[in-house]
Amino acid sequence: MKVRVLxxxxxxxxxPQGKTVEHSLHTLGYDFVDEVRQGKxxxxxxxxxxxxxxxxxxxxxxxxxxxNPIIEKFSFEIMD
Amino acid sequence: MKVRVLxxxxxxxxxPQGKTVEHSLHTLGYDFVDEVRQGKxxxxxxxxxxxxxxxxxxxxxxxxxxxNPIIEKFSFEIMD
Numbered sequence: 001m002k003v004r005v006l007x008x009x010x011x012x013x014x015x016p017q018g019k020t021v022e023h024s025l026h027t028l029g030y031d032f033v034d035e036v037r038q039g040k041x042x043x044x045x046x047x048x049x050x051x052x053x054x055x056x057x058x059x060x061x062x063x064x065x066x067x068n069p070i071i072e073k074f075s076f077e078i079m080d
Numbered sequence: 081m082k083v084r085v086l087x088x089x090x091x092x093x094x095x096p097q098g099k100t101v102e103h104s105l106h107t108l109g110y111d112f113v114d115e116v117r118q119g120k121x122x123x124x125x126x127x128x129x130x131x132x133x134x135x136x137x138x139x140x141x142x143x144x145x146x147x148n149p150i151i152e153k154f155s156f157e158i159m160d
Contacts, residue, residue, distance in 0.1 A: 035125040
């Protein structure tokens with residue numbers, strides 16, 4: 001089973017990497033880019049686990065290892 | 081218009097960050113995690129541009145700025 005976990009800063013947290021990309025795009029003439037936020041994506045391949053258990057355990061893994069819950073939020077989707 | 085661009089190493093490229101996360105998860109007892117690959121996600125807010133133009137220009141932006149096409153691949157989805 002393939003799971004995709006997206007981790008990004010909470011909306012209230014400044015995102016300097018995203019801002020840097022935003023400025024680069026403006027410098028290159030891509031004026032229609034209004035805002036850029038950058039985050040991390042994790043693609044996990046899981047074996048021998050039910051979809052139901054995965055839905056319970058992925059938030060646990062995200063909170064413990066993949067994201068810093070104080071400043072980051074996460075979402076996940078089960079791909080297959 | 082909100083666009084999400086996912087950038088990750090090509091499958092043939094070693095991903096040490098992903099491997100580190102994988103080992104951490106195994107150490108914590110999450111044995112059902114078979115493989116982890118880590119990448120970047122960019123969420124772009126675009127203004128005053130048609131969906132058609134966005135579909136043309138996002139790959140250009142990804143190739144030029146967001147990804148290193150020699151070692152990375154990207155995919156994108158238009159969210160709204």
